[in-house]
Amino acid sequence: MFIQVDAESNKTALKHYLTAFIFLLIIISPFAIYLVSCTPESEIEQHFKIPPNLYNSESNTLLDSNLQWLIPPQQIQNHNTIPEISESVLNEMTEGQYWSSTPITLQNQSDQLYIHIDFAGQQQTRKDLEISVLPLCIVHEKETPCMKAGLNASGQLFNISTQKNTQYHTLETNKSWIFYGHEFQENYIIPPQATLKFLVKANIPEHLTLQWLRLSISTSPIVEKQQNFMLMTQNSMKIKYALALLPLFILSLMHIFQGFESLRNLSIGALSALLFAINTIIWDIHYMVIGCLILCFASVFYCFESRYYRLLYLTGYLLIAGYSQQYYGGFNKHFFTQTSLILLIGLLMFYLEPKDS
Structure with a gap:
């Protein structure tokens, strides 16, 4: 017994399938063109717009927002030389434009303070951005610079430069870039129940603008990704x-x-x-x-x-x-x-x- 095939019915069915295919193609094409034409943002471009999350390495949780400060770039704009390590480092940090945090009391059982700096910006120059951070321990209402931890550590200043730990994304070849600096971290020794204050100063070259600058602190190392x-x-x-x-x-x-x-x-x-x-x-x-x-x-x-x-x-x-x-x-x-x-x-x-x- 053979199945009778109607050629006319086959042609009609084929027309229906072809019509459905064309209709589906018309619907999908705009989305396909949009996806192909859109280039996903790089990690640097994402971090340029919004500071990434930071985590406490000990608890593996998001760093408390009360321990993070977004520093207005206009408050630290200073073309003077960043102060070197000296006996009058506190006086040098408070000369010219600088940013000062409000005092914060930190409960600490390990006598350790970790300071983390990250930033992003845009530049049309090859000169380097330089930032200095000075943590102050307030004891009996007297402000004294905190000392760095470690046997080979010296001085009190935490100096940062775009010469290292900085990623770049080219906007215009040899003319314009955006940058993202991260993983700048320093360890200090502080009293068990310390009242702290932070001073920040920067040497920002001409044709370089900061999109954001963040200072973060913790009693354990600060990491950018949650640990497995x-x-x-x-x-x-x-x-x-x-x-x-x-x-x-x-x-x-x-x-x-x-x-x-x-x-x-x-x-x-x-x-x-x-x-x-x-x-x-x-x-x-x-x-x-x-x-x-x-x-x-x-x-x-x-x-x-x-x-x-x-x-x-x-x-x-x-x-x-x-x-x-x-x-x-x-x-x-x-x-x-x-x-x-x-x-x-x-x-x-x-x-x-x-x-x-």
């Missing part, structure tokens, strides 16, 4: 408490498997579980704590000759290897030092596994 949870060290103790479940896990497996099948598997698995339990306690970085915890439970599975150990062990190893590569910035000596023993133990357990299991 696995690469953090805070609150790792809470994860380690999962080791308390290990005895219950062993008892439940003994009930399921009704004892151990092989003394060799029991010995290898127990030693491996002990090793990874110790490493779980020793390490603080999250990916190592979680990875070693998984490897510890995988080793317990190995004691009972359960093949689930393969899945768990591979998961733990890949987790450690993946984040170790990120943490150490590639497949280098530190990466192989951290992962080689784990890989060797896994291969040993696999090859010593009974063939009939």
